[in-house]
C-alpha cells in the first residue's frame with residue numbers, strides 16, 4: 001500500500017479529523033415520531049463524525065453514537081409517550097374525516113404541549129441558564145417556531161432542517177419566490193401538469209387560508225407560549241424569519257422544478273444509507289421468487305392491522321389472485337391469508353426495496369418511503385391517508401412512476417385496487433419512469449449528506465452568511481408584492497384623471513362661455 005492509499009484509508013476510518021475548525025452545534029428536535037427522529041439523528045451523527053461537538057435536544061436516545069466530536073444528549077422525557085398516546089387515541093385512518101377546524105385546534109393544542117414539555121424540561125432549563133455558547137443552532141421546521149428562541153439566546157446562526165421540499169412555510173422564512181400560479185401548496189402538491197384556472201384558484205385559496213391561520217391563530221399562540229417561558233424575548237414575529245440556512249429534504253429528481261434562493265440547499269435523500277445485506281430468511285425468500293414480489297407497508301405511524309376488517313378482506317382477496325408474491329409489513333397475525341401473502345411485523349425497507357425481484361411497492365406515500373423508492377427505482381401504488389402523503393403521491397403520478405388511490409374516498413374500492421395493481425404490474429412504463437427518476441436521483445456532484453455538512457460549516461464559517469439572504473426576506477407581503485407601489489400608481493392615475501377632467505371642464509366651459517360672449521358682442 002503506498003502512502004497516498006494509506007491517507008485515503010485514514011480519511012475513511014477517521015472522518016472526524018476536522019478539516020478546519022470544530023464547532024459547537026446545538027440541535028433542537030422536539031417533535032417525536034420515528035421518521036422525524038430518523039431525519040434529525042442521521043444529520044447529527046454525521047456532524048459528530050465530522051468532529052463537531054454536538055448537543056442534541058431530542059425525544060429518543062441516539063443509538064450507536066459515532067466516534068468523533070463529543071456528544072451530549074438532552075432527552076425530553078414524556079414527549080414520546082405523549083405522542084404515542086395521541087397516535088393511539090386518534091385512529092389515523094380517521095383523521096381526514098374529522099372537520100378541518102377541529103383538526104386544526106386539536107393539532108395546535110398537541111403541538112403546544114410538545115413545546116411546553118421541551119421548554120419546561122429541567123435539563124433544557126439548565127442549559128439555557130448556563131452561560132454556554134454555541135456556534136449554530138439547528139431546528140427542524142415542524143410546529144416549532146418558538147424554538148427559534150435558542151438562536152436568539154446564543155446570538156448565533158439559525159439553521160433549519162426541513163423534512164420536505166420548499167413550501168409556503170419555509171419560503172416565507174427566507175423570502176423564496178414561490179409563484180402561486182405554479183408552485184403548489186403543501187396540501188396540493190404537484191399540479192404543474194395542469195395549470196388550469198380552477199387549479200390555480202384552488203392553490204390561491206390554500207395559500208390565503210394558510211396565511212390567515214398562521215397570522216391570526218398560530219403565530220399569536222406560539223408567541224404567547226414563548227413569552228410564558230421567556231418573558232423578555234422579542235416578539236416571535238422578529239425571530240421567526242431570522243434564518244441563515246434552510247436544508248431541504250428534496251431534490252429535482254423527486255420534486256417539480258422550483259426556484260430556490262441561495263440560502264436554501266437541497267439535500268434530498270441524505271438520510272439513506274447504502275443498502276445492507278438482508279437477513280438470511282428474507283434473502284432466500286426474495287431470491288426464490290422469480291415471479292416477482294410486491295412489498296406492502298403503510299409506514300411506521302399507520303398500522304396495517306388497524307384497517308377495518310372488511311377492507312382487509314377485500315385487499316387480501318385481490319392480492320390472493322396475483323401470480324406475484326406479496327411481502328406485507330403487518331403488525332399482528334393474519335389468519336386465513338392467501339398462500340402468496342407473507343407477513344412480518346417489521347422489515348428492513350431499504351434493503352428489501354434494493355432486491356431486484358421487488359416489482360412494486362404499495363405505500364402510504366410518506367416522504368421517506370417515496371424517496372427510498374426512487375433511490376431503488378421501484379414503482380408505487382400510493383394509498384395516502386393524511387398530511388403530505390397525498391401531495392407525495394401526486395408527484396409520483398405526474399412523474400409517471402406510480403398510481404394513487406386516496407384512502408377514505410369513494411375511489412378506494414376493491415375494483416380500483418385490483419385495476420391499479422394490474423396496470424402497474426403489466427404496463428412497463430411505470431418501471432421505466434421509476435428507473436429514469438432513479439438515474440436522476442443518483443446523478444449529483446456529491447452525496448447529499450456531504451452537501452449538508454458543507455453548507456452547515458459554511459454558514460458557521462461566515463457567521464450566518466448574511467450575504468446569501470435576499471433582501472425580500474424581511475419585507476412584509478404588501479411590499480414584497482409591490483402592492484404599495486401599485487396603490488401609489490393607481491392613486492397617481494386617479495389624480496391625473498380627475499385633474500384632467502376638471503381642467504377640461506374648466507377650459508372648455510370657459511371657451512364655450514367666451515364663444516357665446518364673443519357671439520353676443522358681434
Ligand SMILES: *[C@@H]1O[C@H](CO)[C@@H](O)[C@H](O)[C@H]1NC(C)=O
Nearest residue numbers: 116117119120121122228229
Ligand atoms: C413545568 O414543570 C413543573 C414541574 O416541574 C410544573 O409544576 C409546571 O406546571 C410545568 N409548567 C408548564 C407550563 O408545563
Ligand SMILES: *[C@@H]1O[C@H](CO)[C@@H](O)[C@H](O)[C@H]1NC(C)=O
Nearest residue numbers: 152155156157158242244464
Ligand atoms: C439574528 O441572527 C443573527 C445571526 O445570524 C444574530 O446575530 C442576531 O442576534 C439574531 N437576531 C435576533 C433578534 O435574535
